Amino acid sequence: MLPDWLAAAPVEKVETLGLYIHVPFCRRACHYCDFYFTPRASLMGDYAEALLREIDLYAPLLERFPIETVFLGGGTPSWLPIPLLERIFQRLYRFSSYQPDEVTIEANPEDITTENLRHWQGLGVTRVSVGIQSFSENVLQTLGRYHAPAVARQAVEKLASSFFDWNADLIFAVPGQSVESFLADVRFLIEAGAPHLSLYGLTIEERTVLHKKLQRGRFSPPNEDxxxxxxxxxxxxxxxxxxxxxxxxxxxxxxxxxLHNWRYWLRKPYLGLGPSAHSYLPHLRWANPRNLKAWVTTLGRDSFPVEFHEELTIEKQRMEVWLTQFRTRVGVMVAEVPGLSLAQQAALCQTLEAMAQQNLVEKIGAAFRLTPEGALLSDALILQLETAIERAPALHV
Ligand code: SF4
Known part of the structure; x- marks a missing residue:
């Protein structure tokens, strides 16, 4: 049975579900990463058992709504042995609602082998997202990624010849990486026929090796220019x-x-399984503990391993719009920003028009979306938009 707060959620408008499965195992810590993982492969069996329990607990949701997309993220899902992956997928295939249009697995280059690719395809995986990060040895070393550039290139070649849909992640603005070498990486992937690329600027998060190095003065922050x-x-x-x-x-x-990314950005419902995974149903958010042991132990008692849940206030719903849809090419129409008075809508519109004058946003039909220049300043722009809203007279509740 679903917990009361979830069973009471209004789901009349839910049409489909996305499913995110967090696989919390990595061979070692990349120096920039603050995602939750453990290097203890000996716990993979316990993890898989607990995940099957979690899938069963959520059966009332999983069998009610068609599962449109699946994303195995991590961690390093590609490190999970095939027999464990098989058990997880077998459990999902039991649901008649399990007929996804897209199933993505995140992979490290060293796991992109002909054998793994064949097995993943056999399990219904349609898309592989590979963490290349860079093809330069010195950049990979700075990032604490231990695959060799040649392994990354081979992974790309194998993917390009076996999967229709795949993505490669690259990181830029790494100290010691020239702009030209980053652009050469992008060109290599374009020429390899990559259908999708994710490009992330290096940010130094707390709880990472780079953050510690920065604090000790042994690493310089990314250069803004x-x-x-x-x-x-x-x-x-x-x-x-x-x-x-x-x-x-x-x-x-x-x-x-x-398709799975679009679910997040258009705030369509998704269920997150595994330690540290987050879930969303309009307008409810909940999260699992960022701790494998706590997550396994709770599931061992057949209880939902939910550490935190909240109903999103209008202000939080609005912030979600800025942090998701506003960052996409769809952009945001003023009329669809939730909970605004007419005065707030006018103030928001005026602020967006002023940003358009500065080439930070552009107007597409009735929607405003970021330009590349605006994308570089998105946090500051969101702050300005929120300030404009807060200063105008609000709705009386
Ligand atoms: S970047 Fe990926 S592989 Fe590296 S520690 Fe983070 S989750 Fe693991």
């Missing part, structure tokens, strides 16, 4: 090469955008 130049030049290069820039960090050839 290099960040800006790399971002704008890659954006221009990809758009000139026929890619659609469909979210701040994401590019796809026409028709090859990730």
């Amino acid at each position: 290099a960040y800006r130049t790399a971002y704008l030049e890659a954006n221009a290069l990809l758009q000139a090469s026929g890619f659609i820039w469909y979210e701040i960090s994401n590019y796809a050839r026409p028709g090859r955008e990730s």
Whole structure:
């Protein structure tokens, strides 16, 4: 039985579900990463058992709504042995609602073997997202990624010849990485026929090796000019090469955008399973503990391993719009921003028009969306938009 707060959620408007499965195992910590994982492969069996229990607990939701997309993220899902992956997928195939249009697995280059690719396809995986990050040895070393550039290139070749849909992640603005070398990486992937690319500027998160190095003065922060130049030049290069820039960090050839990504950005419902996974139903959010042991133990008692749940206030719903849809090529129409008085709508419109004058946003029909220059300043722009809303007279509740 679903917990009361979830059973009471209004789901009349829910049409389909996305499913995110967090696989919390990595061979070692990449120096920039703050995702939740453990290197203890000996716990993979316990993890899989607990995940099957979690799938069963959510059966009332999983069998009620068609599962449109699946995303195995991590961690390093590609490190999970095939027999464990088989058990997970077998459990999902029991649901008649399990007929997904897209099933993505995140992979590290060293796991892209002919054998794995064949097995994943056999399990119904339709898309592989590979963490290349860079083809330069020195950049990979700075990032604490231990695959060799040659392994990354081979992974790309194998993917290109076996999967129709795949993505490669690259990181830019890494100290020691020239803009030209980053653009050469982008060009290599364009020429390899990549249908989708995710380009992330290096940010230094707390709880990472790079953050510790920075604090000890053994690492210099990413250079802002290099960040800006790399971002704008890659954006221009990809758009000139026929890619659609469909979210701040994401590019796809026409028709090859990730359906699962779109779910997040258009705030469609998704269920997150596994430690640290988040879930969303309009307008409810909940999260699992960021701790494998706590998650396994709770599921061992056949209880939902939910550490936190909340109903989103109007202010939080609005912030979600800025942090998701506003960052996409769809943009945001003032009338669809929730909970605004007419005065607030007018103030928001005025602020967006002023941003358009500065080439930070552009108007497409009735929607405003970020330009590449605006994308570089998105956090500051969101703050300005929220300030404009807060200063105008609000709705009386
Ligand atoms: S970047 Fe990926 S592979 Fe590296 S530690 Fe983070 S989740 Fe694991």
